[in-house]
Amino acid sequence: MTTDPATDDRSPSAPTRPSAATLRDVAEAAGVSKASASRALDPASQYVSSSTRARVLDAAERLGYRPNASARATTTGATAMVAVLVSDIRDPYNAEIVHGVIEQAGVSGLVATFAGTDHAIDDEIRVVRMMRSLRPHAMILTGTRSGSTVSRTSLEAELERYTQEGGRVVVAGDDELPFDTVVVPRRRGASALVAELFRLGYRSPALIRPDRDSAAARQWEDGVLEAADRLGMRIERGDTVRAPMTRDGGYDAAARLLARRPEHLDVVLAATDAMAIGAMTAMRDAGLAPGAGIGVAGFDDVVGAEDVTPDLTSVDLALARVGAAAVELALTGPGDHRRIEFEPRVVVRGTTPARLG
Amino acid sequence: MTTDPATDDRSPSAPTRPSAATLRDVAEAAGVSKASASRALDPASQYVSSSTRARVLDAAERLGYRPNASARATTTGATAMVAVLVSDIRDPYNAEIVHGVIEQAGVSGLVATFAGTDHAIDDEIRVVRMMRSLRPHAMILTGTRSGSTVSRTSLEAELERYTQEGGRVVVAGDDELPFDTVVVPRRRGASALVAELFRLGYRSPALIRPDRDSAAARQWEDGVLEAADRLGMRIERGDTVRAPMTRDGGYDAAARLLARRPEHLDVVLAATDAMAIGAMTAMRDAGLAPGAGIGVAGFDDVVGAEDVTPDLTSVDLALARVGAAAVELALTGPGDHRRIEFEPRVVVRGTTPARLG
DNA sequence: CTGAAAGCGCTTACAG
DNA sequence: CTGAAAGCGCTTACAG
Numbered sequence: 001m002t003t004d005p006a007t008d009d010r011s012p013s014a015p016t017r018p019s020a021a022t023l024r025d026v027a028e029a030a031g032v033s034k035a036s037a038s039r040a041l042d043p044a045s046q047y048v049s050s051s052t053r054a055r056v057l058d059a060a061e062r063l064g065y066r067p068n069a070s071a072r073a074t075t076t077g078a079t080a081m082v083a084v085l086v087s088d089i090r091d092p093y094n095a096e097i098v099h100g101v102i103e104q105a106g107v108s109g110l111v112a113t114f115a116g117t118d119h120a121i122d123d124e125i126r127v128v129r130m131m132r133s134l135r136p137h138a139m140i141l142t143g144t145r146s147g148s149t150v151s152r153t154s155l156e157a158e159l160e161r162y163t164q165e166g167g168r169v170v171v172a173g174d175d176e177l178p179f180d181t182v183v184v185p186r187r188r189g190a191s192a193l194v195a196e197l198f199r200l201g202y203r204s205p206a207l208i209r210p211d212r213d214s215a216a217a218r219q220w221e222d223g224v225l226e227a228a229d230r231l232g233m234r235i236e237r238g239d240t241v242r243a244p245m246t247r248d249g250g251y252d253a254a255a256r257l258l259a260r261r262p263e264h265l266d267v268v269l270a271a272t273d274a275m276a277i278g279a280m281t282a283m284r285d286a287g288l289a290p291g292a293g294i295g296v297a298g299f300d301d302v303v304g305a306e307d308v309t310p311d312l313t314s315v316d317l318a319l320a321r322v323g324a325a326a327v328e329l330a331l332t333g334p335g336d337h338r339r340i341e342f343e344p345r346v347v348v349r350g351t352t353p354a355r356l357g
Numbered sequence: 358m359t360t361d362p363a364t365d366d367r368s369p370s371a372p373t374r375p376s377a378a379t380l381r382d383v384a385e386a387a388g389v390s391k392a393s394a395s396r397a398l399d400p401a402s403q404y405v406s407s408s409t410r411a412r413v414l415d416a417a418e419r420l421g422y423r424p425n426a427s428a429r430a431t432t433t434g435a436t437a438m439v440a441v442l443v444s445d446i447r448d449p450y451n452a453e454i455v456h457g458v459i460e461q462a463g464v465s466g467l468v469a470t471f472a473g474t475d476h477a478i479d480d481e482i483r484v485v486r487m488m489r490s491l492r493p494h495a496m497i498l499t500g501t502r503s504g505s506t507v508s509r510t511s512l513e514a515e516l517e518r519y520t521q522e523g524g525r526v527v528v529a530g531d532d533e534l535p536f537d538t539v540v541v542p543r544r545r546g547a548s549a550l551v552a553e554l555f556r557l558g559y560r561s562p563a564l565i566r567p568d569r570d571s572a573a574a575r576q577w578e579d580g581v582l583e584a585a586d587r588l589g590m591r592i593e594r595g596d597t598v599r600a601p602m603t604r605d606g607g608y609d610a611a612a613r614l615l616a617r618r619p620e621h622l623d624v625v626l627a628a629t630d631a632m633a634i635g636a637m638t639a640m641r642d643a644g645l646a647p648g649a650g651i652g653v654a655g656f657d658d659v660v661g662a663e664d665v666t667p668d669l670t671s672v673d674l675a676l677a678r679v680g681a682a683a684v685e686l687a688l689t690g691p692g693d694h695r696r697i698e699f700e701p702r703v704v705v706r707g708t709t710p711a712r713l714g
Numbered sequence: 715c716t717g718a719a720a721g722c723g724c725t726t727a728c729a730g
Numbered sequence: 731c732t733g734a735a736a737g738c739g740c741t742t743a744c745a746g
Contacts (some may be wrong), residue, residue, distance in 0.1 A: 020522035022723060033733045038725060049731060064518050067687070069490040070430035071723035074738045079427060080468075089459065090452045099447050102473045111491065113438075113470045116459045133426040134468065135377070161421050165377035246664040247634075277604075281638065307603040380740060390717045395741060406715060428739035431722050716746085727742105730732085 001025025003032045003215030005308075016026075021063040029059035041067065069095060073135065081111045082134040082327060087119040089144030092302045093184075093319060094143050097172050100323025108331060109136065121147030121155050128158045138168035138330030141177070144215060168334060172326040174215055180338045182325045186216055186299075189315040189344030193297060196346045197267055198231045202295055205235060206262065208253040208270040210277060211242040221297055230243065237267065250278025258286045265294055267352065271304045271312050273298035278350070280308060283331050295352040310350025318342050378420040386416035398424065415479065426468075430492065438468045438494040439684060442478040442484050443666025444500030450541075450676060451500050454529055456499045458497060465688060467494065475674050476556060478504030478512050485515045495687030496526035499680075525691060529683040531572055535699040536633070537695045539682045543573055543656075546701030547580025550654060553703045554624055555588045558712030559652055563591060563619065565610040565627040565636060567602040575603075577628045577656055596622065600632070607635025613642045622651055630655035630662045637665060638710065652709040669706025675699050 027037035032052055039045040040056035048056075059065075060112040079283040082105050086094050098114070107325045115131065117123040124145060139162065147155075156178065159169050182256060194205070207224060210217045228235055241256055243249035250270050257268065268283075270276035278296030280290040290296045290310065297313040298305055305312040324339055372650060384394035396402040397413035405413075408582050416422075425605055430436045439462055443451050455471070462469040472488065474480040488496060496519065504512075513535065514524050526536040551562070567574045585592055598613055600606035607627050612626065625640075627633035633655030634652060637647040643655055647653045655662055655671040662669040 020489070023725095024723080034420070034724080035726080035733055035735095036731085038404055039732090042725090043444065052731080066486065068431065068491060068492060068723050070427040071738090072725075073427035073432050074425065074722090074740075075724045075726085077738070089446070090449070090456050092447070092449070092452075095449075095452050097446045099445070099473070102446065102471060106472065111470055111487070112472070113468055114459060115463065115469070116456070130468070132377075132423040135427060165518060244664075246661065250668065257622055279744060292434040304603065307530060307601075340556065379738095391740080392717055392719095392742080393715085396716090399741090404715060409715080425739050428722090429741075431724075431738090432742085434722070707740045718746105719735105719744085720742090723739085725738090727738090728733105728735090730734105 007040065009102060015335055020068070021060075023065075024058045026056060026065050029063060030055040032056060058326070077135075079135045079137060080109055081113055081134060081136040082330060083113045083115070083131040083134060083139045084110075085131070085139060085141045086117055087117050087145065087276040089114070089116065091143065093300070096302060096319035097142050097323040097326075100320030101142075101172075101326075101327055103320070104327040106322035106328040106329060109320050110327070117145070118211075118347050119144055119146060121145050121151040125151065125155050125158050126161060128155070130164055132165070132167070135165075136167065138170060138327075140170045140172055140323075140326045140330065141171045142326075144173065163334070166329045168327045170330045172322050174219075175339060178337055180335045181340070182322050182329060183341040184317055184319065184322055185341050185344045186219035186317065187223035187226070188341065189317055189333070189346070190220045190299065191227035192344055193269070193299070193315050194224050194227035194233070194314075194347050194349060195231065197269075197295070197297065197352060198211075198227075198233060200295075200348070200352060201231055202262040202267040204239075204264045205233065205267045205269050206257050206265050207235065207241070207269060208250055208257075208275050209240065209242055210245040210271055211249070212245070217245075217271055226268060236264075236274055238262075245272055245275060247274045247278035247281075250275030251282045252278075254279035255286070255350070257287070266355065267295035269297050269299075271299055273300055273302065273312060276312055276314070276351075277304065277308050280312070285320065291353055295355075297352055305347075305349070313319035313349045313352040314347050316345040316347055318344060368437055374393050377425070377583055378422040379584070380422075381423070382420055383413060383416045384420050386420060387412040388411060403546050417428040419699045420681070426442075434492070436492045436494060437472055438474070438491060439687060440492040440496045440571045442472055442474050442481055442488070442496060442498045444486055444502065446471070446473065448500065450657070453659060453676035454499050454541075454680040454683075456514045456560050457677035457682075458499075458529075458621040458703060459680075460677070461681035461684040465684060467684070474502065475499070476501055476503060478502050482508065482512050482515050483610050485512070485519060489519055489522070489524070492522075493524065495527060495684075497529055497680075497687065499529045499683075502667070505678035506612065515686040520691070525687045527683045529679050529688045531576075531659065531697060535694055537686050537692045538687060538697070539679045540696060540698040541674055541676065542698050542701045543576035543674065544580035545698065546674055546703070547577045548584035549580075549655055549701055549703050550626070550670075550672050551590070552588065552655065554626075554652070554709060555584075555590065555703060557652075557705070557709060559624040559709070560590055561621050562590065562596070563614050563622050564592065564598055565607055565614070565625060565632050566595040566597065567628055567632075569602065574628055575693075581626060593621075597618075600605045601649045602629055604633060604638075606637035607632030608639045611636035611639035615639065615645070617644075621653075623712065624652035624654065626654050628698070630657055630659065630669060633669055633671070634661065634665050635709075637669070648708040648710055652712075654709055662706070670706045670709040673702040673704055675701060 040053040171181040243253035396412040601612035
């Protein structure tokens, strides 16, 4: 990062705006001082007579007055704003978290501001610098990031600087930065899924996992294996197959699995719902009814698990709650690398009926 | 809307922040006046000696100085910010537009702020009021909205008020509000698709459309019918079927179509890519190879059209460009209900090879 | 090229 | 309960 402080980001062409109504306008219209008007407009202030308040509110309403948030912020030093750094808003996982952030910010009286970081730590550093200007109450980092160790250190330093100015940093995702974190419970969710399937009578899972490595894929697989191991379920060498992380990838993977006529299998676990749905089709094409002979379960439950027949067992990671919790964490004072992890919800549906005996 | 102006949204618990470095700090560290420091930090200002500038930049760097955007905004009256009102960020269409907004805002030196409106006009009104406090350079409205005529009038009034304060309003979506609009070219895209298929030799389309009515579905169907009509393609009564807007919906719809053994059909048009992909599976299950016998085309090209085999012909609506254009429109001075509509891009792929004769 | 001063729209002790 | 005044961190004429 060679962000020269000279590169000041002053607004390019500040056009002289026609004036919006101002506190002074309201005060004059109501025939009181600015101080009184300010107090009357503050619902928390008790030092106003009700008649003054009424006249001020009336004037404000008439003038369409909206307080100038910037002026207020320079006066109080605080901005009712939370800045969200998101790697890619188009990713449905991020979108879900962001949705939770927006919702919770709304109820907490905060405005949410976003910037894209494109998964690159160097972009994040740039964005943190830019956002620091806004003096937001907190910054929330979402999604994944990659970059050199040097970059990572710079990012931490920049964020550290921000916290020293009184800002709050919260990570929503993986626990990989030394700040308060709301962990997306992938690993735990995968474990819980396997445990639930065990309870339902399943003993021999096959795994369909993405061919490209990622933290998410790894966490899913770790969670599955951990639970399987703990419960004494055996997963044979050849029962894990890799494929592109799409519906068709799931189809191919399942077709390969089934071609081996693996009589011992009783359930197929896929790392995403899309892959699981593809696997269901492959099973049908092989003459098997998903759920009747072999069970199927997906993961993440972001899209479409309920739209298929039978509907697909999956794991709800409560991503919107993750986003909301990140805002709440930011609001509950500075913490020293606190860590929140929700219980993921295993959603048992038609593809994994209870197995007899 | 009975938003009482009394309901002031002052920050709940303004915590006293440890101080961030201030212009005064930088000036003192550099041994110059605040005025000189300010000028040195402004890359556009020429009224600084290079030695002063160097000392100031050095001091700023050392102190990790970031200008206080709020203070700047109260001084200049303008905020380098664009506010985006989005019905639901989880909708991939909106996410794509929002992505474009974020990108373009970044290159234009603007910060993008978001609020969710949940498709409800009354929510939009509330959000516009709230956002007005931020004095953003522009507000961009994305997604769909519904509400009473009264609400709609109130929304227009509230937006009108905002423009009178110097704010810019841009709509990204349907042209249904009296402000500058970047139109999502659904209708035009559907027409272009049909025209291209005609050129490829297709003459008898069947239509798979969502069973629930929506503006998007209507625009798609209107576009298809308009072009078909113009080109003399006939669409028979029974060749339009309705189904849920999912992959399985598309499967069912296509199955129903094919059950009638409609020898005259040469291409199936679906209102979304997901439905088209489902239809492809149905065709295969009926012993037909998509593209070989009957062609298939989807719409919107948001997700997965390239992941299937053969890959799916679709229409790229350039949604990210729509978002970017909205920002640019907001930056090019006030307009009187200007209207921009991009040429959608028909993406011909494997499911619609040229037909001979 | 530089600095002292005024002003942006607020809020908040401080005296009444 | 109310108002005059100071101050938040900037920018920008205005004089040098």
